[in-house]
Amino acid sequence: MAPARLSLPERGPREVLMEILRKFGRPVVDNFSVDQLTVDVREHLDKKRYFIVIDDMQTDQWSSIEAAFPQDNVVSSRVMVTTTIQSVANARSSSNGYVHRTKRLGDKDSEQLFVRKACPKKYLGYMQPESKEVLKKCDGQPLALVSMGQFLRKKGWPTGPNCEDVCRNLSHHLEQDETLERMRRVLLHSFSSLPGHGPKACLLYFGMFPCDHPIRRKRLMRRWLAEGFVETQPSSTENFNTLIDRNIIEPIGMCNNDQVKTCKTYGMMREFILLMSTSQDFITLFAGNKVEHKYVRRLSLHHNIATSGSCSSLDINLSLVRSLIVFGEAGKAILSFQKYQLLRVLDLEQCTDLEDEHLKDICNLLLLKYLSLGETVASIPKDIEKLKLLETLDLRRTKVKILPIEVLLLPCLLHLFGEFQLSDKVKITSEVQKFFLTEQSSLETLAGFVTDGCLGFPQIISHMKNLRKLKIWIERSEKNTNFTDLVNAIQKFIHDDKEESNDPRSLSLHFDACTENILSSLKAPSYLRSLKLKGKLLELPQFVISMRGLRELCLSSTKLTAGLLAALSVLKDLQHLKLIADELEDFIIEDKAFPGLLHLCFVLEGATLPTIEEGALPYLISLKLICKDLVGLAGMKINHLKCLKEVILDHRVTSETRETWEKAAKEHPNRPKLLLFNPVDESESVPGDSSLASTTAEREAMETFPTPDGALQEDNIQILVKQISSAAPEKLNNSEPISKDELNSSFNNMGFSEGKLGLTELSIVQNGKVSSYTH
Structure with missing residues (x-):
């Protein structure tokens, strides 16, 4: 050979x-x-x-x-x-x-490789290097570990303070030091080989976020659109997928349909992004360091470093800022919104000193396209009607419960997030009706509103012609027991017009024990791409059984019955199914059941799993069992699943159960991956968002490492x-x-x-x- x-x-x-x-x-x-x-x-x-x-x-x-x-x-x-x-x-x-x-290398092997390069052999038995900060920056990447080891060796023994100082100024060293030339060349090649300006600009925008901060894919793409990096949603998705495909950014959480939900930058790539974005004046990062440029386009403040006093001493012309993100305390100077003239993206979701009184000035930012507010905000002023160009309004972290009707009348608004009602005093005037009837509303996402069936949202949403994603919390009240308008509005939203287009309509309904009869009132024919139902479900509603095109289904109930599960098994278009329950009745998944299912997820309090007969789930590629009390295989045989590629278990299962599943995976013809599920970092989750994000334990399993x-x-x-x-x-x-x-x-x-x-x-x-x- x-x-x-x-x-x-x-x-x-x-x-x-x-x-x-x-x-x-x-x-x-x-x-x-x-x-x-x-x-x-x-x-x-x-x-x-x-x-x-x-x-x-x-x-x-x-x-x-x-x-x-x-x-x-x-x-x-x-x-x-x-x-x-x-x-x-x-x-x-x-x-x-x-x-x-x-x-990537695990913690033990990363430390061994780093120490081998950083420390003279004759001193290794004398003391251990304090390399925690450097190892975190290298993130298990062999070339980074070798380069940083050689770099620190020039500076003497890698003590804790020495390593911390190097990590604080790593971008500078990465740009200047010849020892890091090889790593710098590799990173530059990854950046320069990106196809065109769009992906490069989108990558540099990651410098706006703190290290290890999980970033939600959809929010990120909406910011890119607002900034003008891309002109359409498909282009935004294409750029994101390019960065994932080239392993430049790292997915850390997945949606129910197996798309990337959250991501982050990692290791030295993060430092390189900071170096490129700041050296090209693409962003200005203020984290306690002096800002050298007076004119900035994108400003990011990190974690309570930017206090009122220090910000007031900065010589920054805020009138040219196009994008502002704050993590922690912003200070009075930064929150003086009358100084901004070109602001398009304003992310104050994690700003701790924003107050309701600041919103009056925010409503004068006439070029604003993206606005995200945090938990210190309790009300939205009617002056928001001035933001004629606003495309995204995210109120999920706020305490806003009553939404002014002026928000719904914004002509460019595409995405509205929160959990709110319209005021009882709101009147659906002829002017409001005319706005929706003449298709002036651009709203595609309304997720979502709380209703008891009274006047308000139910009378409006039936006229939103562009609506594609709808989330509703249904509550019964003493003053109203008639949900006819709500049922009619939902029925119109899910109506099947027999068009063969790739219509991505999505509906999420949260209901209590007194309002589940609303589901039985919905009739066929109906069409949805995605459906989520949360409440007490004893049987599968008829409109779901007869629904055309349903690919994603999530059911959350205290108990899921065998009859309900049997009704699910015949849905031929279903590709992604997630079942959340305290109790799951004994159920047999029979031959030819779930003919098109690709992903199946159980989130259970108990340890009961269904029995799978040979011939069932013929195309299943992913099986997720989020059940901390799972014992062994729980009677589930996976050898029948001919296309299986991965099994995901709750990270809290016992080592014996994990070993049993590892053995079963090795005996399967496909040798599917066995992964562990951990909840995604809560810093990017939002109230009421209970969807799971899968992360893997693959790095922890790495016990060998490449040549030095x-x-x-x-x-x-x-x-x-x-x-x-x-x-x-x-x-x-x-x-x-x-x-x-x-x-x-x-x-x-x-x-x-x-x-x-x-x-x-x-x-x-x-x-x-x-x-x-x-x-």
Whole structure:
């Protein structure tokens, strides 16, 4: 087997094939086409055993060069491709292989690697370095650990104060110090390779948030739209997905439909984003340090550092600020909103000294498009009608209970969040009716309002032609027991007009024991993409059973009956199902039940799980069991789930239960991932938002670490060959295929190229096709 390594970032198929020939010592003709080069490579490899590594593939090139590798000797030959781009790795995947996503180092191995580089060996037995802050910054990334170890070694023994000082000024060191040049070059490549200005601007905007702060995807994209980084929602989504796909930002929480819900920046990438965004005057970060520029466009204040006194001494021209985010205390100078003239994004959700009296000046910010307020706000003035360009108003953290009608009459308002009512004194005047009847309302999201069926929201929402997401809390009151208007409004919202468009309508209903009969009043035909019902549910409402297009369903009830679950099992369009209950009746998921379900989640107080018969859930890929009292497999057999890729358990289950599920996962033909669920950081959650966000324990499970410098060199390939040979020499000698476990064991004990920072993804050719390997 002849190992050969190619490092060819951003080269085309022709250059890749030419480099392969050069590595083999074959003559290369510059004007040869891809087809001619393919024939040359194929002839050279014919009847030979080979192991080729194509490092850091940035585009989809495999389909153009696949024919160069012979089909008759693939049992003992391999082509391995490394890439930082998830979509490229996925495209390389085949039914016979897998994508391997290398894990970051755990705490123990991170410390070992850092100490090895930072501390002279002769002193290691004398004292331990105080490296907690540095290890946190490196975040388990091998290249970062090595670079920071070498950097601190120049400064002497890494004491606690020394490490803390370096971490405080890390952006400066990253820009200036030659020891960190290699890491700086890798980070710069990740940034410069982003396609176009949009993704770059969106990435730099992450510098507005504190380190380790979870950021909600949808809120972030609304800010991007308000800033003008993107012009449409699809463009915003595309930019976000690009950053996730390239492993530049990290998803930490998932929605019920498996989309990213929350994310954050990590490790050295966070420091690089700060360096780039501040050096280019893209943002100005005030966290106790002196602000050098008088004119700022985007201002971020962090965690009670910006006090009234210190802010008043800053020489900042606030008239040019376009975006302001405050975490903690802002101070009088910053909260003097009459000074702002160009403000478009105002995020005061976590500002601790904002008061109701400030809102009068906020209502004079005529260019404002995004406004988010926090728990110190109790009322919204009628002057908010001046904000004619406002697109998003987020009141979820506030104490606002009564919403002025003027908010609903804002012509550009797209998204309204909170939990409020209209005042009893509000009259639905002819002017208000005309506003909605003439389709002047742009409102797409109303999540949501509290109603007892009285005049107000029920009479208005039926006229909101653009409404796509609706959330309602239904309460019975003594003064009104008639919910006819509310039922009619909901019925109109869910009405199935038989259009085959991809309409993303979503409804969330919270009801008490006295109002559940409202559900039985809703009739077919109906259509929704997503439905959430929270209340006492004894049976599945008929309108749900007959609903067309329902893909996401979340039911929350004190008890879920077998009859209700049986009714769910025949919903053919359902792809994502989440069941939350204190008690779950014994239930058998029979053959052919849930024919289209991809994701199934149970959030239970008890430990009872349904029995799954063979043939049920034929396409299920994700099973989430958020049940702290789960004992073993609880009678659930997962071998019947042929497409299963992951099982997620409550992080509070016993070690015995976790081991039992690990064993079951290993015995499953797909070897699904076993992950642990932990609640997402509450700093970004909102009152009344009980949706779960899945996080993994993969980093904690990492017990091996790559070679010290984290680079894939030719001698590393020889090491890989030797490791495989020692693990299964008879397979290499007899040209037998090597198992995934044997390859996985070898990969986890070798390093990858500097461009990956511990996040390299591999694509492997097996049986003549590229396969994907992932954790």
